[in-house]
Amino acid sequence: MNKKSPAYVLSFMAAICLVFGTGISVVNYATQGLLAKNAAMHRNRVLCRAFQLDVAGTSAEAYQQAVDAALRTATVGGRTVYECGAPGREGVGFVAGGMGFWDRIDVVVVLSPDLRNVLNVQVLDQKETPGLGARIEEPWFTDQFKGLSVAWEAPAESRILVGANPAPNAANEVDAITGATQTSMALMRFLNDELAAFRAAYSAAPQPLNPEP
Amino acid sequence: MTPLSEMGFLSSFLLIFVSAAFTDNILMARFLGMCSCLGVSKKVDTSLGLGVAVMFVTATTAALNYLVYTYLLVPLRLEYLRLIVFIVVIAAFTQLVEMIIERVSEKLYNSLGIFLPLITVNCAILGISLFMLNKPYSFLQAFAFGLGGGFGWFLAIALIGGIREKINEAALPKGLAGPGITLVVIGIMALAFVGFSGMIKI
Amino acid sequence: MASTYGKILKDGLLVENPIFRQVLGICSALAVTNLVVNTLFMGFGVTFATALTAFTVSLLRNYIPVRIRMIVQVVIIACYVMMIDILIKAVAPDIHRFIGPYVGLIITNCIIMGRAEAFASQNKPLPALVDGFANGLGYTAVLVAIAIVREIMGFGTVLGYVLPARDLWWHQWTIMVMPPGAFFMLAILTWIARARLVKEEAK
Numbered sequence: 001m002n003k004k005s006p007a008y009v010l011s012f013m014a015a016i017c018l019v020f021g022t023g024i025s026v027v028n029y030a031t032q033g034l035l036a037k038n039a040a041m042h043r044n045r046v047l048c049r050a051f052q053l054d055v056a057g058t059s060a061e062a063y064q065q066a067v068d069a070a071l072r073t074a075t076v077g078g079r080t081v082y083e084c085g086a087p088g089r090e091g092v093g094f095v096a097g098g099m100g101f102w103d104r105i106d107v108v109v110v111l112s113p114d115l116r117n118v119l120n121v122q123v124l125d126q127k128e129t130p131g132l133g134a135r136i137e138e139p140w141f142t143d144q145f146k147g148l149s150v151a152w153e154a155p156a157e158s159r160i161l162v163g164a165n166p167a168p169n170a171a172n173e174v175d176a177i178t179g180a181t182q183t184s185m186a187l188m189r190f191l192n193d194e195l196a197a198f199r200a201a202y203s204a205a206p207q208p209l210n211p212e213p
Numbered sequence: 214m215t216p217l218s219e220m221g222f223l224s225s226f227l228l229i230f231v232s233a234a235f236t237d238n239i240l241m242a243r244f245l246g247m248c249s250c251l252g253v254s255k256k257v258d259t260s261l262g263l264g265v266a267v268m269f270v271t272a273t274t275a276a277l278n279y280l281v282y283t284y285l286l287v288p289l290r291l292e293y294l295r296l297i298v299f300i301v302v303i304a305a306f307t308q309l310v311e312m313i314i315e316r317v318s319e320k321l322y323n324s325l326g327i328f329l330p331l332i333t334v335n336c337a338i339l340g341i342s343l344f345m346l347n348k349p350y351s352f353l354q355a356f357a358f359g360l361g362g363g364f365g366w367f368l369a370i371a372l373i374g375g376i377r378e379k380i381n382e383a384a385l386p387k388g389l390a391g392p393g394i395t396l397v398v399i400g401i402m403a404l405a406f407v408g409f410s411g412m413i414k415i
Numbered sequence: 416m417a418s419t420y421g422k423i424l425k426d427g428l429l430v431e432n433p434i435f436r437q438v439l440g441i442c443s444a445l446a447v448t449n450l451v452v453n454t455l456f457m458g459f460g461v462t463f464a465t466a467l468t469a470f471t472v473s474l475l476r477n478y479i480p481v482r483i484r485m486i487v488q489v490v491i492i493a494c495y496v497m498m499i500d501i502l503i504k505a506v507a508p509d510i511h512r513f514i515g516p517y518v519g520l521i522i523t524n525c526i527i528m529g530r531a532e533a534f535a536s537q538n539k540p541l542p543a544l545v546d547g548f549a550n551g552l553g554y555t556a557v558l559v560a561i562a563i564v565r566e567i568m569g570f571g572t573v574l575g576y577v578l579p580a581r582d583l584w585w586h587q588w589t590i591m592v593m594p595p596g597a598f599f600m601l602a603i604l605t606w607i608a609r610a611r612l613v614k615e616e617a618k
Contacts, residue, residue, distance in 0.1 A: 004482075008480060009482060009483055012478070012480055012483070012487075016491070017297075017301065020491065021297065021494075024293070024294065024494055024501070025294075027498050027501050028293055028501055031501055035505055038504070038505070038508040099347055099348065103347060127515060128516070129446060129447075130450065130453040130456075131449040131453050134516065178589050179569075244442050244446060245442055248440065248441050248442065248525045251441060252438060293497075293501075296493055296497060296519075297493050297494060300522075301486065304483075308482070308486065333485045334485070334489070334523075334525050336523030336525070386606070387613045388606045388610030388612075389602075389609075389610075392605050392609075393609065394602070399598055400595045400597075400599045401595075403595045403598060404590075404595045407593070
C-alpha cells in the first residue's frame, strides 16, 4: 500500500490512537479500585495529621479507625465538615481548595470550635513547582498556622495574611515562601474565600451539628 | 475585585488577554516554549514569523480543545485522556494548516512553513490548553486566554530576536556566543517579568 | 558492535550533549533544578521515557508515514508517560505525590522528541534504545550540576542537608532559587562547555 496515500496516513493515525488510547483506558480501569482506596487512605491520613489524632500503625485501616473513632461528619452548605470532640483536641475542620500557580490546591483547615483560631492547616493535594511552591507541604510552613488567629473583623480578603503586608508579625499573618510569591498569594486568596463561605454556612446551620442520639 | 462572571463581556475578555500576555507570560513566568524560542530567535523576522504562527495556533487550538473537552470528554467521562487528545488536536490542526497554506499561498508557505513542525513540539501551546481547564472560563474567555497567551509568547520571542540581532554584532567570547548569551538575556528579561507577576488577579 | 554502542553513549553524554549542543529540554532544566532531589527524579523519568520512546519509534520506523511522524511520536511519548503515571499512582501513591508534577514536563520535554526524530527514526531498535538512554543520562548530568550549585547558593543545603557554614556567614540567594537563577547558571555552564569544545575542534 502506498505510504503517502491519505487513506494509509489516516488509518495509521487512527490505529496508533486506538492502540495507545486502549492501553491507557485499560490501565486506568484496571487501577480504578486501587486509586480510590489510595485516595481514601490519603484523606484519612491528612485528617489524622490535621486533628492530631492518635493512630495505631500506618495501615489504611488504622487511619480509617482513628478517623471513625474521633471525628463526626456532617454536611453543611454542601461541604463535609469534620468535628472532633476529644478533650484537648476540639475543633471543626473542612477541606478548602482553589487554584494555585499550576493547578488546584486542596488543604484541610481545622478551626477552634468558636472559629476564632486556626488550629492546623495540612495540604491534601497540590501540584506546585517542586522546591518552590511545593514547599507549602513542609512542616516549617504549615506549623505557622497552628494557633493563628483569624481577624474576622478585617475585610474578607485579609482575615488571614500570607507574606508581605503592612503589619508584619501580626497575629493573623504567616510568612510567605521565598521565591513562590504566586503560590503564597493563591493560598491566601482561597483560604480567605473559603473561610468566609464556611463561616456563613456553619453559623447558619442548626447547632450542634451532631446531636447526641 | 469584581468576579469574572459578573464582568461585562469586553472587560473580562480584555482582562484575561492582558493577564495571559503580561502578568502570566507563558515564556517569561512559566518558562514554557523555551526550546523553539532559543532555536529560532536569531533574527527579528524569523522570530516574528514563528511568533505569529504560534499565536494563531495557540488561540485556535485553545478554542478547539475547549470545545472538545467540554462537549466530548466531560460527557463521556474521558477526562483522563485529555493530554493525549489535546496533543492530537494540536498536531492535527498544525498539519491541516500546513497543507492549506501549501496549496493556497506558496509565498506564505515558504516563510511560515518551516516553523510548522516546530509548533507541534512547542510546549507553550499544550500548556495554554491545559491551564485553561483550571479556570472557569466560557468559550470566548478561553479563546481570549489562548490569544493572550500566544501574544505573550510572540512578544517575548520578538523582543529576544531584536536583542539577539544586536548582540550578534558584538565581539563575544566564542563559547558564550549563541545559546549562552541568549540565556543571559532571557534571564535578565525574566527578572523584569517577575515584576509584573501578581499585578492582575483572576 | 560494542564500540558503536560506546560511541553512542559518549555522544549522548558529552560530545553531543542534548543541553549544550542540541539546546533541547531547556524548559524542564529551568523548572526543576533548584533542588538536587527533584532533579534526580526528573532525570530518571526523562531517561526512561526517552529510551522507551526511541525503542518504539525505531520499531515502527518503516511504517510511520513521513507526514505525520511528529504526531505519532508525540502520541507514543504521551501514552507511555501517562500509563507509567497511572501505574505509579496506583501502586505507590506516596511516591506519586512527589513525582506527579513532573509528568507534564516529561511529556513536553523536547529531548524525547528530538532523539526520536534525529536518531530513532533512522536506526535499529537496540542502538535507538542506547541512544535514548545516553541522551537521558547526559541531560541528567547537566541538570544535577546546575542543581548542586543552585541548591548550595539558594538554600545553603545539598540534598537537603544543611551545610555547616550556612548560618554563620552565608546569605542565601533567593534569585538562585527562582527561575532567572537557572538561566544564569545554564548560561555559565554552556559557556564553559562550548569553550572547551571550540578548543578541541581547533586542535
